[in-house]
Amino acid sequence: MRVANEILMFLRSSKKSKSEVYLNEPIGKDKDDNEITLLEILENDDRSIEEEIDLKLKTKKLFEKMKEVLKEREQAILEMRFGLNR
Numbered sequence: 001m002r003v004a005n006e007i008l009m010f011l012r013s014s015k016k017s018k019s020e021v022y023l024n025e026p027i028g029k030d031k032d033d034n035e036i037t038l039l040e041i042l043e044n045d046d047r048s049i050e051e052e053i054d055l056k057l058k059t060k061k062l063f064e065k066m067k068e069v070l071k072e073r074e075q076a077i078l079e080m081r082f083g084l085n086r
Helices: 002-017 038-043 049-069 072-082
Strands: 026-029 035-037
16 A cells, blocks of 8 residues: 555656656655666556455455444454554
8 A cells, every 4th residue: 555655646746747657757765765666666566456356355344244243342442453444
């Protein structure tokens, strides 16, 4: 998610100054102070689309089961303890 946020922040800031965005343009620096491009970020996605969809479906099922099995207080405790924000 951090990567997606960085992409959105860059696109929003560059949209004000110019109308074109190039994949090979430097958009910032990584933690080792190396310049990174939008193309590198897009290529460096750890999960495939199929894996993302599978994860979202499993997460949805988890929340449905939590509603069925747990009391509201228990749900809230698990959500706060493990950062399960919907």
